[in-house]
Amino acid sequence: MDRQYDFAAIEKKWQKYWADKDLFSVTEDPEKQKYYVLEMFPYPSGKCHMGHVRNYSIGDVMARYLTMQGYNVLHPMGFDAFGLPAENAAIKHGTRPDVWTHDNMAEMTEQLKQLGLSYDWDRSVATCTPEYYKWMQWIFIQFFKKGLAYKKKKAVNWCPSCQTVLANEQVVDGVCERCKTPVGKKELEQWYLKITDYAERLLDDLDKLEGWPLKVRTMQKNWIGKSTGAQVFFEIEGFDQKLEIFTTRPDTLYGVTYMVLAPEHAFVQELVAGTEYEKPVAEFLDRLQYLSDIDRNSTTLEKEGLFIGRYCVNPLTGKRVPIYIGNYVLTDYGTGAIMAVPAHDQRDFDFAKKYNIEIIPVIDPGDPAIDVNDLQEAFLTEGKMINSDRFNGMNNREALDAIVAYIEEKGIGKASTIFRLRDWLISRQRYWGTPIPMLYCEHCGWVPEKEENLPVLLPEDVEFTGKGESPLTTSKTFQNGVCPVCGAPARREIDTMDTFLDSSWYFLRYCDARNDKAPWDKEKAKYWMSVDQYIGGVEHAILHLLYARFFTMFLYDIGMSPVEEPFKNLLTQGMVLKDGSKMSKSVGNIVSPEEIIAKYGADTARLFILFTAPPEKELEWSDAGVEGSYRFLNRVYRLVYDAADELKDAPAAFTAQNEDDKSLLFVLNSSIKKVGSDLKERFNFNTAISAIMVLVNELYRYRGLETQNKALLKYALDCLVLLLSPFTPHICEEMWEHLGHSESTYHQPWPKYDESALVQDTIEIVFQLNGKVKEKLNVASGLSKEAFQEAVMAEERVQQQLAGKQIVKIVSVPDRLLNVVVKG
RNA sequence: GCCCUGAUGGCGGAAUUGGUAGACGCGCUGGACUCAAAAUCCAGUGGCCUUUAAAGCCGUGCGGGUUCGAUUCCCGCUUGGGGCACCA
Numbered sequence: 001m002d003r004q005y006d007f008a009a010i011e012k013k014w015q016k017y018w019a020d021k022d023l024f025s026v027t028e029d030p031e032k033q034k035y036y037v038l039e040m041f042p043y044p045s046g047k048c049h050m051g052h053v054r055n056y057s058i059g060d061v062m063a064r065y066l067t068m069q070g071y072n073v074l075h076p077m078g079f080d081a082f083g084l085p086a087e088n089a090a091i092k093h094g095t096r097p098d099v100w101t102h103d104n105m106a107e108m109t110e111q112l113k114q115l116g117l118s119y120d121w122d123r124s125v126a127t128c129t130p131e132y133y134k135w136m137q138w139i140f141i142q143f144f145k146k147g148l149a150y151k152k153k154k155a156v157n158w159c160p161s162c163q164t165v166l167a168n169e170q171v172v173d174g175v176c177e178r179c180k181t182p183v184g185k186k187e188l189e190q191w192y193l194k195i196t197d198y199a200e201r202l203l204d205d206l207d208k209l210e211g212w213p214l215k216v217r218t219m220q221k222n223w224i225g226k227s228t229g230a231q232v233f234f235e236i237e238g239f240d241q242k243l244e245i246f247t248t249r250p251d252t253l254y255g256v257t258y259m260v261l262a263p264e265h266a267f268v269q270e271l272v273a274g275t276e277y278e279k280p281v282a283e284f285l286d287r288l289q290y291l292s293d294i295d296r297n298s299t300t301l302e303k304e305g306l307f308i309g310r311y312c313v314n315p316l317t318g319k320r321v322p323i324y325i326g327n328y329v330l331t332d333y334g335t336g337a338i339m340a341v342p343a344h345d346q347r348d349f350d351f352a353k354k355y356n357i358e359i360i361p362v363i364d365p366g367d368p369a370i371d372v373n374d375l376q377e378a379f380l381t382e383g384k385m386i387n388s389d390r391f392n393g394m395n396n397r398e399a400l401d402a403i404v405a406y407i408e409e410k411g412i413g414k415a416s417t418i419f420r421l422r423d424w425l426i427s428r429q430r431y432w433g434t435p436i437p438m439l440y441c442e443h444c445g446w447v448p449e450k451e452e453n454l455p456v457l458l459p460e461d462v463e464f465t466g467k468g469e470s471p472l473t474t475s476k477t478f479q480n481g482v483c484p485v486c487g488a489p490a491r492r493e494i495d496t497m498d499t500f501l502d503s504s505w506y507f508l509r510y511c512d513a514r515n516d517k518a519p520w521d522k523e524k525a526k527y528w529m530s531v532d533q534y535i536g537g538v539e540h541a542i543l544h545l546l547y548a549r550f551f552t553m554f555l556y557d558i559g560m561s562p563v564e565e566p567f568k569n570l571l572t573q574g575m576v577l578k579d580g581s582k583m584s585k586s587v588g589n590i591v592s593p594e595e596i597i598a599k600y601g602a603d604t605a606r607l608f609i610l611f612t613a614p615p616e617k618e619l620e621w622s623d624a625g626v627e628g629s630y631r632f633l634n635r636v637y638r639l640v641y642d643a644a645d646e647l648k649d650a651p652a653a654f655t656a657q658n659e660d661d662k663s664l665l666f667v668l669n670s671s672i673k674k675v676g677s678d679l680k681e682r683f684n685f686n687t688a689i690s691a692i693m694v695l696v697n698e699l700y701r702y703r704g705l706e707t708q709n710k711a712l713l714k715y716a717l718d719c720l721v722l723l724l725s726p727f728t729p730h731i732c733e734e735m736w737e738h739l740g741h742s743e744s745t746y747h748q749p750w751p752k753y754d755e756s757a758l759v760q761d762t763i764e765i766v767f768q769l770n771g772k773v774k775e776k777l778n779v780a781s782g783l784s785k786e787a788f789q790e791a792v793m794a795e796e797r798v799q800q801q802l803a804g805k806q807i808v809k810i811v812s813v814p815d816r817l818l819n820v821v822v823k824g
Numbered sequence: 825g826c827c828c829u830g831a832u833g834g835c836g837g838a839a840u841u842g843g844u845a846g847a848c849g850c851g852c853u854g855g856a857c858u859c860a861a862a863a864u865c866c867a868g869u870g871g872c873c874u875u876u877a878a879a880g881c882c883g884u885g886c887g888g889g890u891u892c893g894a895u896u897c898c899c900g901c902u903u904g905g906g907g908c909a910c911c912a
Contacts, residue, residue, distance in 0.1 A: 213828095214828070214829090215828055215829065215906080215907080217828095218827065218828050218907080218908095219827090219828080219906090219907055219908080221827090222826090222827065222828090222907065222908045222909090223907090223908075225908080225911070227911070227912080229912085245912080246911095246912065247912060248911090248912065249912080260912090300910090301910075303910075326910095327910085328910040328912095329910080329912075330910075330911070330912085333911050333912075334911070334912060335912095337912090338912045339912080340912090341912095345912075347910060347912085348912090418911085418912095420908090420911060538906085541906095541907085542907085611836095611837095611848085611849070612836060612837080612849085612850095613836065613837070614837085617830095617837090618905090619836090620835090620836065622835085622836070622850070624835095624850055624851070625835095625836070625849075625850060627850085628849055628850055629849085631849095632849080634863095634864095635864090638864085677840080678840095681840085682840075684838095684840090686836090686837070686838085686848085686849095687837090687838065687839095687840095687847085687848080689848080689849090690837090690838075690847065690848035690849075691847090691848085692848095693847095693848055693849075694847080694848070697848090700865085704865090704866090764844085765844085766843085766844045768843090768844085768892085768893075770892075770893085771843095771891090771892060771893040771894095772893090773844055776844070808892085809892060810892085811843090811892050811893075813843060816843055816844080817843055817844070817893090819843080819892055819893060820892085821892050821893095
């Protein structure tokens, strides 16, 4: 060991040591309590960025800390390796997606190792390998067998320039994210997963996820979007089918004065066929077609409608109400048709005013300032029912339930719930994804590939043009299959799966990553699952986390997963910013991890990132801050280096000899206590590190003393190194070795604090007058309320403060303060 | 519009159940060491008033309230960030 902190040599040395000793590989050990720490695996774009460093540093500290606490810690890493960039590189540069991806994974793996992360690399997965996607296909087939995967023709996002379907995520502000062409709609037959069957469970379970940030739970709640109300059937005059609508306000049923259908509603064409309304309706539809998705869905779009010449009958009043089509009614929400109550819905109100439609109030606001029969705006809150026959006089909240019961009894409707969540469109017209293991047979229809034939391999004789249908159609042989049911020639599905499927179960695969007989061994999954701590960016708050929950629930239902919820605790880390905005190429404010590691080492990078902000907050990059972290490590290093030699023959047992020893012990033990609680209970790495800094400052003070207790000093330095080791493992291994230890810090037991060292004889307390601090005093600690008050009141300075004042009240808080309320 | 969050020195941030606001770090100032500089070590550092010190006053986005005592709890605002949104 050199007095100069040579981080490059030290980091290389210990990374090799860890790898040689295979220190981070774990197996199921029923004797030990397990802990599963997981960071969201990266897409192998080629280089790690600071967001990765932050994410993995957080996970690494937890994994290392918990290991030292004696847990059997599973801490795996892999790659979410399918996806568009590899294919775009193929289109642009003619590279092979598999080669491109594997090169990137190799490079990123190297970088991750340079950060000193404690991963069990033996469990690594890459979703683009046949060993992985074989089981992806197997899971898809299980969905199909349970009737939860189906193919359906539906209007999807279509980019007319790229000639391909786009996922919702690929439509940014209404244009294609790649070529910026406005996205249109196209009817296509696509595979869907029936996530809507799980909507209720996905929603209800959110309340149980107490280890998740409220923010994420709320976002998922909004996304699932449950509405409760009723479905009601309206007869259409001269038409044999009934119009079904959904409403959250069945209490306003008596106030319905018209109906509005989405222009694309299935009934519309039939209702106007051969009438004078046929042509205007066609024109109305035409105009809507020209609108982009954003304009169509904009809340500021002028509400327009068109009477289509037909009437419905209100099932409660028998009243005839006109049917309109309207641009503000959505085809794919609810039933695509609404009952309109202008008196109690603002949109309906505006629409009714515009087209001169009757407004019937059914709830009386009970406010003299509002004329019920001449409303100036819709009345939305509570009141008493009017114009509602037998329900008149009831509070409208009660009437809501009563009316639902009534329509159920009369068979014209029933209580109902709808969700905003849609089924998951998983087909992608892409090459670089898991092939959907389905075949179309003339006789048998869509059938799954036989499980023993999995995986359905991605063909290599494929052209990448970036246009038209799935690239898999360009393979000469891929589509030619055999029907697994009847043996006739069958055509293979040429679309691949959305990559979000791959990442919806990888945490289960980590439990038994090398299994080639099953997706994983159930006993192993039972030991490791669920993930105790999941860490990743908040940008995955909805899609990834919802899909992973959905998969886990499904896998639980078919007996494959031991748990219903995959992630017990979730930590969403904040972004890394520079100059106030997210690091990005276009802004040109990127600081690369490579650069920082080369200049200061991985330990400094980790320390800076963990110290500068609490993990869930945004982190503003600061070059001066990095310097500070580097300086601190140098300071610790010198402290240990300079002391180590004189401590060689220090005895192991120590006793505190004087006040300085006691002070050091006090700081040492409070640091141990604070670091532990900050790590385990609060994830406050920043304050944990600051506690270690306080200890280092105290050690420097102690080192400046004439007489030092060598045994105590040795003990303190040992503890210091262990406390710091989860944060900056390389330098700590080096210092640990220098302090005369031969084993790695990794499996050392976490230091324990001595409660008795935390008890101080005297303690600084505050004397307040009327709640304002007047004096700071040292008094004996651990006194009773009365004794404490007596001790403080006896102080001369206190007596001076109280001179000539009339005491009204005394509040005594031992070991903290004495507050005297006075008059005059 | 609805929902979730946040607002504390020059800066990043502490204050864990209502009890000394500003821990720790950055920056800055001064000192020691040095021929000098860098590095290092030590000390100081919320504002106002004051030659200095003591003392005092003000201070956690704004306005009220509860309390002996409020960054913390309650009511009403301002404002930054995020999510959802013609959702029937």
